[in-house]
Amino acid sequence: MSRSRWIFAMVAALVAGTACSDNPTSGSSRAGTLTLRLTTPHADDGAMTFQVSGPPIDSATVANASIRLFTRRESGSTVIGAVVGALDNGAVATLHVPDVGAAARYTTTVLEVADRQDALRASLAGYALTVAP
Amino acid sequence: MRISILVLLAVVGATPGLAQTPIVDESEPNDNVRTADSVALGDQARGVVNPAGDVDTWFVDLPAGQFLSVDVDAAQVGSPLDATLELIAPDGTTSLAFNDDFDGFDSRISYRVPQSGRYYVVIRAFGATGGPGLTYAINFGKVTCPVVGSEQEPNDTPGTAAQVAIGDSGSGEICPHDDNPAGDVDYWALTVRAGTTIELDVDAAALGLFVDPVIALYARDGTTQLAFNDDEDGADSRLQYSIITTGTYYATVADAAGSGNPFPYTLHVRSITPGPGDPITVRAQGLGRPWGLAVGNTGDLFVSDLTGNRVVRVSGQGVVTTFATGIPTPQGLAFDAFGNLLVASTDGAVYRVTPQGQVTRFITAGIPLWIAVAPDGRIWLTDLSDRSLRRYSSTGQFEARFDAIGVGGSGPGPLAIAPSGEPYFSQGTEIWKLANGELLRVVRGAFIIWAFAFDVAGNIYAPAPAAGRIQLFDATGAIVADTFAIGPDAPQAVAFGRDATGATVARLFATDPRVGRVFEVNPAGVAHPGQPVGYVAPRFPLDVAAASLLGGGGLSAADLQYLDALGNHNGRYDVGDLQAYLRTVGGLPGARSNR
Numbered sequence: 001m002s003r004s005r006w007i008f009a010m011v012a013a014l015v016a017g018t019a020c021s022d023n024p025t026s027g028s029s030r031a032g033t034l035t036l037r038l039t040t041p042h043a044d045d046g047a048m049t050f051q052v053s054g055p056p057i058d059s060a061t062v063a064n065a066s067i068r069l070f071t072r073r074e075s076g077s078t079v080i081g082a083v084v085g086a087l088d089n090g091a092v093a094t095l096h097v098p099d100v101g102a103a104a105r106y107t108t109t110v111l112e113v114a115d116r117q118d119a120l121r122a123s124l125a126g127y128a129l130t131v132a133p
Numbered sequence: 134m135r136i137s138i139l140v141l142l143a144v145v146g147a148t149p150g151l152a153q154t155p156i157v158d159e160s161e162p163n164d165n166v167r168t169a170d171s172v173a174l175g176d177q178a179r180g181v182v183n184p185a186g187d188v189d190t191w192f193v194d195l196p197a198g199q200f201l202s203v204d205v206d207a208a209q210v211g212s213p214l215d216a217t218l219e220l221i222a223p224d225g226t227t228s229l230a231f232n233d234d235f236d237g238f239d240s241r242i243s244y245r246v247p248q249s250g251r252y253y254v255v256i257r258a259f260g261a262t263g264g265p266g267l268t269y270a271i272n273f274g275k276v277t278c279p280v281v282g283s284e285q286e287p288n289d290t291p292g293t294a295a296q297v298a299i300g301d302s303g304s305g306e307i308c309p310h311d312d313n314p315a316g317d318v319d320y321w322a323l324t325v326r327a328g329t330t331i332e333l334d335v336d337a338a339a340l341g342l343f344v345d346p347v348i349a350l351y352a353r354d355g356t357t358q359l360a361f362n363d364d365e366d367g368a369d370s371r372l373q374y375s376i377i378t379t380g381t382y383y384a385t386v387a388d389a390a391g392s393g394n395p396f397p398y399t400l401h402v403r404s405i406t407p408g409p410g411d412p413i414t415v416r417a418q419g420l421g422r423p424w425g426l427a428v429g430n431t432g433d434l435f436v437s438d439l440t441g442n443r444v445v446r447v448s449g450q451g452v453v454t455t456f457a458t459g460i461p462t463p464q465g466l467a468f469d470a471f472g473n474l475l476v477a478s479t480d481g482a483v484y485r486v487t488p489q490g491q492v493t494r495f496i497t498a499g500i501p502l503w504i505a506v507a508p509d510g511r512i513w514l515t516d517l518s519d520r521s522l523r524r525y526s527s528t529g530q531f532e533a534r535f536d537a538i539g540v541g542g543s544g545p546g547p548l549a550i551a552p553s554g555e556p557y558f559s560q561g562t563e564i565w566k567l568a569n570g571e572l573l574r575v576v577r578g579a580f581i582i583w584a585f586a587f588d589v590a591g592n593i594y595a596p597a598p599a600a601g602r603i604q605l606f607d608a609t610g611a612i613v614a615d616t617f618a619i620g621p622d623a624p625q626a627v628a629f630g631r632d633a634t635g636a637t638v639a640r641l642f643a644t645d646p647r648v649g650r651v652f653e654v655n656p657a658g659v660a661h662p663g664q665p666v667g668y669v670a671p672r673f674p675l676d677v678a679a680a681s682l683l684g685g686g687g688l689s690a691a692d693l694q695y696l697d698a699l700g701n702h703n704g705r706y707d708v709g710d711l712q713a714y715l716r717t718v719g720g721l722p723g724a725r726s727n728r
Contacts, residue, residue, distance in 0.1 A: 068715065070680070084721065085721065112707055118712055119709055
């Protein structure tokens with residue numbers, strides 16, 4: 001790439017970034033964080049494994065200090081995680097993503113849930129995970 | 134009641150003994166005490182159990198203290214009747230004695246009546262059958278201690294003992310009489326070769342009698358008691374003993390109650406074949422009553438000694454030193470997650486003994502009997518006060534109680550943690566486990582089982598003190614070896630040894646309280662190392678445990694089994710098990726480690 005073309009590209013990127021800030025529907029990406037939220041029918045969940053697929057995820061951190069999070073990147077588009085702690089309805093993890101605008105394209109699956117006495121839930125009915133800003 | 138007909142035997146001479154026996158034929162209906170037929174001592178009653186379900190009732194008036202013998206002759210003389218016999222008190226309802234089969238299918242009752250009155254004898258056909266051919270005779274007599282079976286009175290001393298050979302059975306009668314109202318003792322002499330383990334087995338209650346025989350074995354001098362048993366088989370008794378020196382030994386059969394009630398019995402004398410755990414080797418002796426057993430992480434044995442209310446330490450060289458004192462009636466032992474020795478005491482507490490031997494009261498409970506520490510450091514104990522299984526945190530905080538009354542027996546008693554992580558306990562002749570909150574029977578044994586131990590394959594080594602042997606069951610409760618070892622006199626608690634690094638090895642030790650010793654079974658017969666006992670330190674980082682759950686591998690099958698045992702032991706490693714592991718190693722946010 002020639003110097004002039006590189007400068008052009010940078011300028012174009014800046015313009016695009018500005019446009020994105022002003023107009024989220026423009027289709028350009030913006031890095032940021034999304035929140036992984038849990039909906040649970042129980043009040044004594046102690047641990048859960050889950051899967052998030054879709055656009056890239058750079059990293060994940062716990063949503064609060066009462067939870068411990070472990071993740072493993074299964075592929076470029078899938079992350080498997082485990083959260084252990086006093087789980088409740090609400091945020092369980094923060095996802096650092098290159099494009100917060102792609103939140104709707106993430107799909108999630110609750111894989112396993114255990115109560116706080118280590119017993120595995122026989123049914124996952126009523127459980128849901130969402131990814132949203 | 135109808136008056137029965139007294140018939141004198143018409144034929145005299147050919148059988149002069151019978152000729153003098155008055156015969157009384159039944160008179161139907163005689164189905165209950167109100168219509169019973171009358172007989173007297175010395176009479177022979179005759180009748181037929183016909184039709185099906187027929188009941189014949191007889192009465193006899195007796196003075197207080199009278200010894201009564203009621204003896205059926207039916208199957209022995211060709212009748213198809215399988216009789217049952219019952220003795221009813223003067224109130225007409227209270228059952229005093231019952232017998233089904235004594236002489237083959239024929240029944241017999243011997244009884245000393247406590248008070249004067251009218252006593253009733255009821256004869257039926259087993260299974261409520263009946264028919265015109267089911268004839269019987271009942272001989273109503275006094276107990277006069279005649280020749281009964283293969284014994285002959287007087288035989289109350291070694292010098293008058295009846296002979297019985299190994300492999301044979303002797304039959305006799307505990308037959309007190311007016312000169313010996315406190316109770317008869319029958320001596321039997323048996324010649325045994327060195328190296329033989331004999332079993333003496335008395336059947337009396339098993340014959341359907343309400344009696345309680347005891348058995349003892351005496352040395353060649355006829356006075357030194359070598360072994361004793363009461364109630365190994367229900368009310369009946371059985372013992373085993375390994376003979377070291379060839380000679381004539383003496384067995385005695387007597388009445389535990391000393392009530393003066395006569396009863397017939399059968400004595401079986403058997404030779405028991407040694408098992409893979411034989412011969413045993415004595416590792417320590419001269420103890421009082423060694424009871425519970427735990428093995429320290431350097432291989433030393435720790436033994437609760439009921440004599441002296443102490444815990445002793447037995448080194449690998451067999452040196453015995455007192456480790457802790459002042460613990461009343463010490464029972465089960467286990468090491469906690471911090472290296473302290475926990476001692477269950479039936480005075481209502483679990484005591485904690487530091488490695489330096491300092492004793493403090495740790496857990497207060499009703500009557501704690503046995504104790505075990507799970508791999509996660511949690512403490513389990515059995516409490517006889519309310520017949521429960523209880524779980525405590527590693528620091529002694531009460532967590533849960535599980536009612537064990539429903540399992541029957543006399544437990545819960547001795548306790549151990551299986552490779553699955555589930556607590557198992559004995560309730561007497563059975564071993565049960567607690568699985569997912571439910572109690573399930575695993576072993577149904579023939580003898581009382583005391584403090585058992587698991588090997589890594591899940592096999593159960595179960596001492597049967599009264600039977601004088603150790604049995605081996607597999608993880609499903611099926612017998613693998615019975616006997617596994619017959620060398621012990623009365624093994625009480627078994628535990629696997631550990632090497633200098635704390636690893637459990639394929640060596641099995643046991644306490645033997647009746648003779649005050651600790652022994653080791655033949656290690657060549659121990660197929661697997663013992664299941665690690667107590668708290669197991671984590672063997673891998675948290676991240677590895679988590680990554681393995683999330684599909685990253687990194688853990689062995691044994692590791693996964695360990696993690697499952699820590700958690701919900703449902704047969705696979707899951708997120709509940711990861712949670713348990715985090716809790717164990719202090720990895721839960723805001724949680725304390727169990728270490």
